[in-house]
Amino acid sequence: MIMTTILHPNLPKTVYAIQHLAFEDLGALEDVFYQYGFRVRYFDAGVDDLSAALAYDGLVIILGGPIGVYEQDDYPFLVDEISGLKQRLADNKPTLGICLGAQLIAYALGAQVYAGHAKEIGWSSLSLSEASHNPLAALGNTAVLHWHGDTFDLPAQAELLASSELYPNQAFKIGQNILAFQFHIEVAEEDLEKWLIGHTCELRKANINIPQLRQDNHRYAPELMSKSAEVLKHYLTHLNI
Template identity: 70%
Template structure:
């Protein structure tokens, strides 16, 4: 079977999109279709046999009383994971994968917002190995336990579980690999309340964005291509 050439992306916040990864998909011949969580019916995206990417957002997976759409999203995701369909989760997307895999997701002891290097796990063929020595963007307050059937790929100085993989098809990244250097100002504007509450130095964060984001874009492209090869979406080079 030929791998489907459209990528479905589930958004939880308008400005948290595929970022730099979108251009990589286009360069490789894929199209992108977005679904808005809480507005669109996610059934098609979750039952899709091609790649579905679940993006970030400010809500917690446990806030289902305030945001009832989470119940259906998690139920559909559980079915998707049971079928081992190719799924990439970023930030909230990673937390949803953890929760749907029967791991606990909960508020962390502190906000982790800013750029820092990952501590990569010494596991065979770690798909994140190209990030060694590079800064990545963290932007979350929740964390999660590692699902029983998952392989830990990375930690940070603040939280032990920053990335994991289940088999070859399921990849969960707590950090933001997708950020694009030319659009991070949207994040500073859109998340101003969170940044102020967490007492984040916004001018310094902007400076770090400008300094580190271009390199992360390059490394993200390498990782995405490796992941697409791994799931059989593109031929190995």
């Protein structure tokens, strides 16, 4: 059923999503977009020309992936992606970054992105900042999925929204249009198995207990899927366009 609520009358009704890995898609958020009457168009980084997506006036979501922002010699498409993102952010176009997407936004804003001191993979809650009208308020007592090894410094112009026990910079925003979070709120409960298969090498190397990760997914993902819809609604409603 398509919801009749108009989240933002000036927002184009197609969402562009840039993928860096096939199974790291919009997940549970995609159904929320459909319920509000949006369409979704995917672009594959490293394959598709991203210039049209990054210049788009509507919402662009930059998704996660296992590569590092600093691996531009090995993955030269990152150079053009970052260049287009810098212009997009300078134009204050609605942009949402998840994990690698958040790192790319931080880097495009002049902050450093680098390998962290430890892998953060698993479910745990966040410590939310006291930012006014924090768009992550719905996640206050909700476990989210962490899955990263890199981290970033907070961009100078950004407002910190959340931290975790391992990493202080977990989410930030700039104004109402630019939102980035290091963790994952998009993974649907039924999709995690694709991550467990696709990232098996990383999980083995980090000595992650895969059965426990699967069990935690069944425990925490249903609530997160509900709360992530609230986060998305808050963000879309408050866009300044």
